[in-house]
Amino acid sequence: MNWKVTVLVILSFLVSSCGIPATTSQGAVTAKSKMMQLTGTGSTFVDPLLSVIFSEYYQATSTEVNYQPISSGGGIGQIIAKTVNFGVTDVPFNHVEMVSAVQSGGPIEEMPITLGAEAIVYHLPQVSTPLQLDGQLITDIFLGKIHRWNNASIARLNPDVKLPNLPIRVIYRADASGTTYQFTDYLSHISPVWKSDVGVGKAVSWPVGIGGKGNAGVAMAVRSIPGAISYLEFSFAKSSHLQFSWIKNRSGKFVGPNFSSITAAANQSNIITPENFSIVNAPGRNSYPICAYSWVAFYRIQQSPIIKSELNQMLRWLVTKGQTYARQLGYVPLPKRIRQTDLSLLRGNWE
Amino acid sequence: MGKSLIVETLSAFYGKQQILRHVSMTMPEHQVTTIIGPSGSGKTTFVRCLNRLHETTPNAHMEGSVWLDHQNLYELDPIIVRRKVGMVFQAPNPFPTKTVYENVAAGLRLNGIRNKSIISEQVEKSLQLSSLWNEVKNSLHQPVWNLTRGQQQRLCIARALAIEPSVLILDEPSSTLDPLSALKIEELVEDLKSSYTIVLVTHNMQQAARVADLTALFLEGELVEQGSPADLFTRPRDKRTEDYLTGRFG
Amino acid sequence: MNKFRKHDSDRLFAGALLSFALILVLFIFVIISVLIERSWKSITTFGFSFLTGQTWNPLRHMYGSLPFLYGTLISSLIGLVLATVVGGGTAILLTQFNHLRFVKLATFLLDVLATIPSVVYGLWGLFVLVPWLRNTGEPFLKATLGFVPLFSGQVWGVGLLAAGLILGIMMLPTIISVVRKLMDQVPQELQDGAIALGATRTEKVRMVVLPYARVGILGAVFLSFGRALGETIAVTMVIGNSPTISSSLFQPGDSLASVLVTQFLEASTHLYLSSLYEIGLVLLIVAVLFHSVSKFLVWRVSERARIA
Numbered sequence: 076m077n078w079k080v081t082v083l084v085i086l087s088f089l090v091s092s093c094g095i096p097a098t099t100s101q102g103a104v105t106a107k108s109k110m111m112q113l114t115g116t117g118s119t120f121v122d123p124l125l126s127v128i129f130s131e132y133y134q135a136t137s138t139e140v141n142y143q144p145i146s147s148g149g150g151i152g153q154i155i156a157k158t159v160n161f162g163v164t165d166v167p168f169n170h171v172e173m174v175s176a177v178q179s180g181g182p183i184e185e186m187p188i189t190l191g192a193e194a195i196v197y198h199l200p201q202v203s204t205p206l207q208l209d210g211q212l213i214t215d216i217f218l219g220k221i222h223r224w225n226n227a228s229i230a231r232l233n234p235d236v237k238l239p240n241l242p243i244r245v246i247y248r249a250d251a252s253g254t255t256y257q258f259t260d261y262l263s264h265i266s267p268v269w270k271s272d273v274g275v276g277k278a279v280s281w282p283v284g285i286g287g288k289g290n291a292g293v294a295m296a297v298r299s300i301p302g303a304i305s306y307l308e309f310s311f312a313k314s315s316h317l318q319f320s321w322i323k324n325r326s327g328k329f330v331g332p333n334f335s336s337i338t339a340a341a342n343q344s345n346i347i348t349p350e351n352f353s354i355v356n357a358p359g360r361n362s363y364p365i366c367a368y369s370w371v372a373f374y375r376i377q378q379s380p381i382i383k384s385e386l387n388q389m390l391r392w393l394v395t396k397g398q399t400y401a402r403q404l405g406y407v408p409l410p411k412r413i414r415q416t417d418l419s420l421l422r423g424n425w426e
Numbered sequence: 427m428g429k430s431l432i433v434e435t436l437s438a439f440y441g442k443q444q445i446l447r448h449v450s451m452t453m454p455e456h457q458v459t460t461i462i463g464p465s466g467s468g469k470t471t472f473v474r475c476l477n478r479l480h481e482t483t484p485n486a487h488m489e490g491s492v493w494l495d496h497q498n499l500y501e502l503d504p505i506i507v508r509r510k511v512g513m514v515f516q517a518p519n520p521f522p523t524k525t526v527y528e529n530v531a532a533g534l535r536l537n538g539i540r541n542k543s544i545i546s547e548q549v550e551k552s553l554q555l556s557s558l559w560n561e562v563k564n565s566l567h568q569p570v571w572n573l574t575r576g577q578q579q580r581l582c583i584a585r586a587l588a589i590e591p592s593v594l595i596l597d598e599p600s601s602t603l604d605p606l607s608a609l610k611i612e613e614l615v616e617d618l619k620s621s622y623t624i625v626l627v628t629h630n631m632q633q634a635a636r637v638a639d640l641t642a643l644f645l646e647g648e649l650v651e652q653g654s655p656a657d658l659f660t661r662p663r664d665k666r667t668e669d670y671l672t673g674r675f676g
Numbered sequence: 677m678n679k680f681r682k683h684d685s686d687r688l689f690a691g692a693l694l695s696f697a698l699i700l701v702l703f704i705f706v707i708i709s710v711l712i713e714r715s716w717k718s719i720t721t722f723g724f725s726f727l728t729g730q731t732w733n734p735l736r737h738m739y740g741s742l743p744f745l746y747g748t749l750i751s752s753l754i755g756l757v758l759a760t761v762v763g764g765g766t767a768i769l770l771t772q773f774n775h776l777r778f779v780k781l782a783t784f785l786l787d788v789l790a791t792i793p794s795v796v797y798g799l800w801g802l803f804v805l806v807p808w809l810r811n812t813g814e815p816f817l818k819a820t821l822g823f824v825p826l827f828s829g830q831v832w833g834v835g836l837l838a839a840g841l842i843l844g845i846m847m848l849p850t851i852i853s854v855v856r857k858l859m860d861q862v863p864q865e866l867q868d869g870a871i872a873l874g875a876t877r878t879e880k881v882r883m884v885v886l887p888y889a890r891v892g893i894l895g896a897v898f899l900s901f902g903r904a905l906g907e908t909i910a911v912t913m914v915i916g917n918s919p920t921i922s923s924s925l926f927q928p929g930d931s932l933a934s935v936l937v938t939q940f941l942e943a944s945t946h947l948y949l950s951s952l953y954e955i956g957l958v959l960l961i962v963a964v965l966f967h968s969v970s971k972f973l974v975w976r977v978s979e980r981a982r983i984a
Contacts, residue, residue, distance in 0.1 A: 286928075508872055519866050520869075
């Protein structure tokens with residue numbers, strides 16, 4: 076019996092490694108004529124937005140886009156495995172991934188498709204006004220240097236809040252995720268100690284705390300543990316009704332995550348490339364300091380001209396008309412300049 | 427040790443079904459009382475009522491009284507009753523995970539006896555009584571399934587005797603044994619009756635005739651007739667006894 | 677004529693059986709070889725230190741599986757102890773005191789418990805067991821047994837203890853139902869034999885029923901332990917997902933199966949992925965080892981029972 080169980084475990088993870096959408100490589104066209112189908116996979120964070128956009132796109136063009144939200148890493152993996160037409164990831168390809176992709180199917184094109192932020196969420200039963208934190212404090216908490224909520228350095232930033240004498244319980248994402256990447260990216264911008272001791276990555280070795288699996292796991296842990304603190308995708312934090320803090324930005328002002336503070340942060344960087352994509356700790360009085368783009372990735376060289384033109388059309392729609400659906404779903408539309416960069420990539424280099 | 431066992435208007439039930447009807451009889455001390463009757467006549471139920479084993483079956487109960495040494499067994503703690511009234515079953519049922527020695531000692535340990543020399547003494551005495559000692563004295567700490575079925579049954583007798591009961595019930599003790607082993611059990615019963623009140627259930631009328639001082643015939647849950655085997659087998663007073671003996675019944 | 681045809685169909689049947697068996701063997705062989713092939717990079721990079729390494733840091737390309745091995749074994753062990761004690765007791769109650777009215781209800785409820793998917797156990801663990809442990813259970817243990825390292829340190833609620841308890845609760849229905857079946861198989865004559873000697877119900881259980889059923893019970897316990905080793909979802913939800921080794925049962929830990937599901941999809945580098953495959957391999961080896969040891973133990977106990 077334990078054998079069977081083991082075999083099942085192994086099997087399930089073999090299956091998952093073989094790629095979830097079992098489409099043939101480059102073979103996503105199901106019919107020659109008008110009935111087109113594109114397949115993509117990747118980030119779970121953008122899934123609510125993409126499912127609306129793709130459903131609208133189908134209404135408009137009768138091209139079906141099948142998107143499987145597995146994970147950013149999964150998106151990259153499936154692109155390398157050439158099982159999908161496009162992948163979506165919260166962090167662009169790193170060097171190693173890029174090399175594998177180039178060996179597999181040639182150069183990769185990447186472009187931002189939406190904008191998001193991360194909220195510092197916490198669970199303090201008696202505190203109703205948002206806490207004010209700064210980068211150093213957040214770093215110290217996640218390094219395990221501050222143990223209790225009524226610590227003097229937290230109190231100094233929150234003179235009007237009666238802080239409870241509760242232990243601070245750090246929660247992190249146990250699975251590798253773009254969310255963790257962006258958060259550790261921010262902490263590394265703030266603290267050289269964090270950068271050298273922990274580093275930036277989708278999965279790092281956390282000095283303290285416990286892990287939750289996925290956004291949902293983290294949210295559940297925060298909700299159930301008094302004194303908990305964690306980082307969550309902003310739209311998810313909002314829909315989970317968790318408390319989130321304001322963070323001191325580079326100009327010394329405390330800002331909470333919202334539509335305008337995220338846009339303000341994004342507007343600080345006009346040129347975003349897959350190599351230079353970080354927009355955390357942005358300057359500007361109204362900028363929220365933990366923001367990031369999500370990216371779509373696809374091969375520059377496409378075997379099928381039909382697929383190529385369908386993909387091109389779809390992506391153009393995604394970064395233009397598609398952006399109008401962002402705000403109502405809690406996402407932030409791409410700044411105009413970024414949209415133009417995307418379009419020129421689609422128009423020029425890749426048509 | 428032996429005391430007479432007196433049964434008064436005993437009835438036994440499984441749920442609503444009545445198995446025994448108003449049985450009254452006396453089983454005198456130092457005598458062998460045999461219970462005979464066809465299958466399903468209530469013999470086994472009757473003896474299981476004597477040590478209150480009947481009531482451990484779900485939905486079973488009994489009415490009436492059983493007296494031993496001026497005490498009504500039905501007013502005593504059943505645990506005490508079973509220590510006074512020992513029982514040997516139809517098929518040998520030694521405890522399979524215990525050794526020969528531990529099987530005999532089991533009842534003593536249940537009685538809280540911890541003293542090793544007392545236990546050893548009692549084990550030897552009981553095995554002597556059941557005339558098994560000479561056969562097992564060198565294999566006391568061996569598993570019981572090395573014994574023949576006949577030896578196992580005598581082991582069960584020794585196990586019952588070890589706690590020194592007043593009454594010993596044997597429920598068709600030789601029915602599953604080979605003839606030679608059966609004979610040994612029969613001889614044993616003869617030997618034991620000097621010290622115990624013995625109740626022997628059998629469907630073998632020859633056996634009943636050979637060993638009994640008193641015989642009782644059960645038919646359909648009723649005690650039809652009792653008396654010395656000579657009287658009962660040769661001069662039955664009840665028509666049903668005659669029918670049974672001549673094979674016209676059951 | 678008839679005889680020949682019968683013979684032929686027998687041969688066909690035997691042939692079919694044999695080919696199924698071969699497919700099964702082949703299947704197992706494929707699984708193991710794929711696992712070894714995929715984890716080869718990790719095996720060659722870390723060698724034996726993969727098993728002894730205590731650091732799991734994808735960013736620094738350090739992969740040691742000891743914390744997961746530790747968490748898997750400890751949580752399964754806690755579950756095993758709980759399930760054996762409580763499950764065994766319940767099974768005894770249900771078989772030996774079966775005249776009680778609640779038995780039917782309890783049996784029905786146990787059957788229901790057995791059908792609950794593990795994710796539901798996980799949710800229950802997270803929302804009921806973990807808060808209870810954090811607010812009541814663990815503080816109590818800490819206050820009374822805090823001098824033992826097992827029950828010291830910061831109280832989280834989630835952690836090895838929570839994972840072990842959930843595993844134990846998940847194992848309960850299986851253990852109870854198997855032990856019950858085993859105890860029901862204890863011959864009535866044996867039980868009557870004990871009762872006729874003046875044994876109480878409890879004494880009867882101790883003297884006859886448990887010794888008779890012990891090999892089977894041991895088997896049932898091992899079976900459940902094997903299941904616990906591979907349990908994933910429920911453990912992931914309550915173990916804390918922190919690859920650390922701590923002597924305190926209150927501290928968060930992680931398990932082999934759990935790290936596989938949480939990190940597999942996002943593993944980006946070859947070495948990372950390869951190390952996760954090796955985690956799978958380690959899990960497989962632990963399960964096989966355990967299975968062999970338990971087979972041996974059951975064999976030895978039944979052998980001893982035959983001799984002693």
